[in-house]
Amino acid sequence: MYITITSQKLGGNYSQGSADFVDYLEKENQGLDPEDLSAGKVGREYFFNQYGNQISAEEVSREIDANTAKLEKTEPRFYSITVSPSKYELNRLQDSSKDLKKYTRELMKDYVASFNREINGRPVNIDDIKYFAKIEHQRSFKGTDKQVRENQPFASTIIQLKSDIQKVGRGELPGNITKMEREIHKLEKAAPHQQDGKRIVQGMPKQGNQSHIHIIVSRKDASNRFSLSPGSKYKASQVELNGKTVKRGFDRDKFFGKAEKTFDKSFGYQRNFVETYTARKEFIKNPKNYFSALMKLPTNEKAVAMKMLKESGMPLMPSIPTNKAQLALKVFNRLRRGVDIAIKSSSIGI
Numbered sequence: 001m002y003i004t005i006t007s008q009k010l011g012g013n014y015s016q017g018s019a020d021f022v023d024y025l026e027k028e029n030q031g032l033d034p035e036d037l038s039a040g041k042v043g044r045e046y047f048f049n050q051y052g053n054q055i056s057a058e059e060v061s062r063e064i065d066a067n068t069a070k071l072e073k074t075e076p077r078f079y080s081i082t083v084s085p086s087k088y089e090l091n092r093l094q095d096s097s098k099d100l101k102k103y104t105r106e107l108m109k110d111y112v113a114s115f116n117r118e119i120n121g122r123p124v125n126i127d128d129i130k131y132f133a134k135i136e137h138q139r140s141f142k143g144t145d146k147q148v149r150e151n152q153p154f155a156s157t158i159i160q161l162k163s164d165i166q167k168v169g170r171g172e173l174p175g176n177i178t179k180m181e182r183e184i185h186k187l188e189k190a191a192p193h194q195q196d197g198k199r200i201v202q203g204m205p206k207q208g209n210q211s212h213i214h215i216i217v218s219r220k221d222a223s224n225r226f227s228l229s230p231g232s233k234y235k236a237s238q239v240e241l242n243g244k245t246v247k248r249g250f251d252r253d254k255f256f257g258k259a260e261k262t263f264d265k266s267f268g269y270q271r272n273f274v275e276t277y278t279a280r281k282e283f284i285k286n287p288k289n290y291f292s293a294l295m296k297l298p299t300n301e302k303a304v305a306m307k308m309l310k311e312s313g314m315p316l317m318p319s320i321p322t323n324k325a326q327l328a329l330k331v332f333n334r335l336r337r338g339v340d341i342a343i344k345s346s347s348i349g350i
Contacts, residue, residue, distance in 0.1 A: 001083070001084070001085055001086060001089060001259065001260055001263060001275065001277075002082075002083075003081065003082070003083050003084075003255075003256055003259055004080075004081070004082045005079055005080070005081050005230050005231070005252070006079065006080045006082075007076035007078075007079055007080075007231055008021055008076065008077075008078060008079075008080060014073065014074070014075060014076040014077060015076075015077060015078075016073070016077065017061070017065050017077075018060070018064040018065055018077065018078055018216065019061045019065075021078075021080065021216065022057050022060050022061045022064075022216070023057065025057075025134045025136070025214050025216075026057050028045065028136055028137065028138055029044055029045065045097065045134060045135050045136070045137075046134075047059075047060050047132045047133065047134050048101055048132070048133055048134075049130075049131055049132050049133065050105055050108065050126055050127075050131075053101075055132060060132045060216065063130060063132070063218075064077070064078050064132070064216060064218055066224075067130050067218045067220050067224050068218075068219070068220060068224075069220060069224045069225070071219060071220070071227075075219065075227075076219055076229075076231070077218070077219055078216055078218050078219055079217050079219065079229075079230055079231065080214065080215070080216055080217075081111075081213075081214075081215040081216075081230075082212065082213070082214055082215075083104070083107065083212060083215070083259075084212045084213075085100075085211070085263070086275065087208060087209065088272075088275070088308070089263065089267075089269060090209045090211055091209075092268070092269045093211075093267060096135070096137065096209060096211040097135050097137075097211070099266075099267065100135050100211060101133075101135065103213075103262070103263060103266055103267075104133045104213055106262050106266060107213075107259055107262060108126060108129070108131060108133075108215070108217075109126050110255055110258040110259055110262055111129070111217075111230070111255060112124045112125055112126055112128065112129055113254075113258070114230075114250055114252070114254045114258070115228060115230075115249070115250050116235070116247050116248060116249035116250070116251065117226070117228060117247050117248065117249075118247055119221065119223075119226055124228065127222065128221045128222055128223075128226075128228070129217060129218070129221060129222060129228060130217070130218040130220070130221070130222045131215055131216065131217035131218065132215070132216050133213055133214065133215040134213070134214045134215075135211060135213055136210075136211070136212055136213075136214060137210060137211045138205055138206075138210055139205070139206045139210040139212070140202075140203050140205050140206065141200055141201065141202055141203065141204050141206060142202060143202045145202075146193075147193035148193075148200060148201065150192055150193060151191045151192065151193050151199055151200055151201070154187045154188075154190065154191040154199065155191075155199070155201065157187055158184050158187050161180050161183060161184050161187075162184065165177050165180050165181070168180070195207055217230075229250065230250045230252070230255075231250075232248060232249050232250045235249050235250070235251045235253075235254075253277075253281075256277040257277055257278065260275075260276060260277060272301060272304050272305050272308060273293065273294065273297055273301065273305055274294070274305045274308050274309055275308065279293070
């Protein structure tokens with residue numbers, strides 16, 4: 001489970017309207033008949049919130065953009081929360097759309113509970129926020145994905161060969177076009193990562209269940225009077241404002257931890273050590289403790305953990321010599337330095 005919270009920004013200022021972002025979230029509905037859903041067909045997804053379904057993109061933009069009282073250009077109008085379950089978590093679901101909608105509504109209760117704020121003398125509750133969510137079922141390979149990165153040397157050579165073929169055709173370069181085309185064919189097949197017999201490239205749709213959740217949540221509360229920012233650098237503190245003591249802060253660690261527990265409880269999911277937000281954070285902050293905890297897992301759980309790490313792109317050794325802990329730790333630390341594994345769950349900003 002990876003959760004990111006980002007504030008939408010264009011250049012030096014934050015987006016003054018939500019239309020572009022909402023339109024982006026409508027991309028999977030392009031070309032689909034609006035009547036598909038009412039006819040019982042699978043495919044079209046609508047926005048929803050805590051109490052409503054089939055909310056139009058126009059209503060989402062209108063509601064979000066009208067809820068920005070007294071916000072400056074230097075302040076975000078809304079935040080985007082993206083929730084990306086792993087394939088193991090998705091396999092636990094019976095119906096991706098239905099189950100993820102149910103989970104979203106529980107997740108947003110965890111979200112409001114993570115604010116150290118009060119409204120009219122009481123804690124923030126789910127009715128105090130204005131949000132809209134959308135389930136998406138497709139993802140494409142990005143340039144940062146392991147498959148694209150490891151295929152890149154082949155891609156670069158293929159691009160160069162195609163360029164040379166054009167030059168040969170124009171008489172600018174000597175060469176055998178047929179031989180070059182055969183070489184391109186060999187490189188296409190030799191690339192280490194393939195999907196449906198084709199070399200994986202940036203922008204190619206990913207196979208399998210890729211369902212995930214996009215949430216757009218207003219910076220202002222539902223009454224348009226109070227600011228609720230998950231981007232606060234404070235977890236929990238108090239400040240004097242106009243002679244009154246005001247609570248402030250948002251505890252991201254609490255939110256991410258509760259989000260996992262809510263999923264596990266909702267769907268009876270048995271979470272492996274390496275899937276936890278706490279473990280991923282420990283990996284970055286204290287790899288020695290992380291490594292020690294990993295080695296102490298029961299055999300079956302450790303085997304699953306190693307499989308998950310390998311699938312995530314971590315180039316772990318085929319077998320770690322547990323009788324040579326110091327050597328293993330050095331190798332692990334070296335791998336850690338060479339692999340770009342971010343704690344996506346703790347990111348906030350652009």
